[in-house]
Amino acid sequence: MRVALFVTCVNDLLYPDTGRAVVTLLERLGVEVGFPPAQSCCGQPQFNTGYRHETEPLVRRYAAAFEDYDYVVAPSGSCAAMVRDNYPRIAERAAAEGRDEGLAAAAASSVPKTYELTEFLVDVLGVTDVGAYFPHTVTYHPSCHGLRMLGLGERPRRLLEAVAGLELRELEGAEECCGFGGTFAVKNPDVSVAMGEDKIRHALDTGAQVLCGADNSCLMHLDGFLRRQDAPLRSVHLAEILASTREEPYRPARPFAPVETGKIR
Known part of the structure; x- marks a missing residue:
């Protein structure tokens, strides 16, 4: 099983610890994780702002970057949804305009293997207890x-x-x-x-x-x-x-506040 991490722009630029955590977690579960350096933005900002044509090269880029993998795992529901829900729409519109330019093939190859992290863990690996420890x-x-x-x-x-x-x-x-x-x-x-x-x-x-x-x-x-x-x-x-585990616990940049009791649960 060849699995790649799609780290996404937000995580790559602002939250790299999240990407590292995904790799740590999957490797603990016996998954070898690849990271193709050719990956870039999925195109969601452009598409949501109305720049559909400018999004099309990113659809092809995504497919090419992950073509050697069976699964692509993203720690982001919005980016995974962009691939799964919007890539086919983009390809369909381009085809209707008579300029497919490989978009249909790119979408067809990308959609079935792209997973958000939690659905990959539960649906593909079949686990819910991942051996984590987080006493908070x-x-x-x-x-x-x-x-x-x-x-x-x-x-x-x-x-x-x-x-x-x-x-x-x-x-x-x-x-x-x-x-x-x-x-x-x-x-x-x-x-x-x-x-x-x-x-x-x-x-x-x-x-x-x-x-x-x-x-x-x-x-x-x-x-x-x-x-x-x-x-x-x-x-x-x-x-x-x-x-996070007992051996390698999560270490917050700022200490957590004391536990409050008697609140909504």
């Missing part, structure tokens, strides 16, 4: 792309519930958008801020030490609110929690 209270925010486009369902929660030492606390309004939405936050800042403030209020109400998510783009948005408030809650990507 956690609340989980399911991002929109993973929830609605990929249909991740309970996979992330099942993985978290199997982590030794972890107490999972329920997040009110968990299925509501955090307000990031990529360029949505730029084009609609007032609405985005209001949505983010709602999400953070509910997260703080849980009394958890950690706000967990499977998309660092959403966590980046929410972490901005937390930092400006100097809140006691820390954001951590799911991969970093799953990579």
Whole structure:
């Protein structure tokens, strides 16, 4: 089984520890992970902003970069959804305009082997207990792309519930958008801020030490609110929690706050 990490732009530039955590986790589970250096952006920012033609070379680039692998694993539901949901749409539109230029073949080869991390763990490797240890209270925010486009369902929660030492606390309004939405936050800042403030209020109400998510783009948005408030809650990507063990525990850049009890669970 040839498996590649698609680290994504956000993780590569801002959250490299998440990419390293994915490799650590998969190698612990016996998976040899490759990292083709030709990988680049999936094209989501361009596509979501209306630049479909400018996205097309990135569809072909993605297919070429990962052509030698059986599976491509991404620690990002939004990027995985871009490949699985939008690449076929891009290829179909190009074909309708009489200029396929290899897009149909690129999409056909990319879609079936691209997986978000939690669905790869649960559906392909068949595991929920990955041997992780994370002795902290956690609340989980399911991002929109993973929830609605990929249909991740309970996979992330099942993985978290199997982590030794972890107490999972329920997040009110968990299925509501955090307000990031990529360029949505730029084009609609007032609405985005209001949505983010709602999400953070509910997260703080849980009394958890950690706000967990499977998309660092959403966590980046929410972490901005937390930092400006100097809140006691820390954001951590799911991969970093799953990579943490008793022998090699997760070490936060800033200490976690003491556990609060008597909160919503």
